[in-house]
Amino acid sequence: MATRSQVEKTVDSRLDAALAAGRARRDRGELARSAAYDARRRRLVIELVSGVAIAIPVERVQCLASAKPAAIRAVQVTGNGSGLRWQALDADLSVPDLVAGCFGSGLWMRSLARNAGRVTSEAKAAAARENGKKGGRPRKEREGGEAPRRPVP
Secondary structure: OOOHHHHHHHHHHHHHHHHHHHHHHHHHOOOEEEEEEEOOOOEEEEEEOOOOEEEEEHHHOOOOOOOOHHHHHOOEEEHHHOEEEEOOOOEEEEHHHHHHHHOOOHHHHHHHHHHHHHOOOHHHHHHHHHHHHOOOOOOOOOOOOOOOOOOOO
């Protein structure tokens, strides 16, 4: 069993590291200054201390996706800007994790790519027609340098 002084030493060292990490996040502007719910667009709008504002569709946030607007509107900024709290939903979210999710997580980036691929425009259609005149998309090579065979219609 650890002695009281060992526990205090461990807590003090972890507290110092946590405080330093919090100061670094604030310096990078990753903490929330305010948060609000835009009911018309169904988005959670977070203004960061850096002055950047992000708007996240509530459908993308698991604990908010099926919540009623009144419950989402009751968001509170906690932990000096490091968290968001919804008392009625018993839900807490980390602001730095939300920011990271918006600007780089694999899931978020795949979602953006999937949606971007669905966008249509005259320029995209013209490029596809030109590519089709050239034989279409190049085939991917298999190991051994052989291109996959297309089934004969």
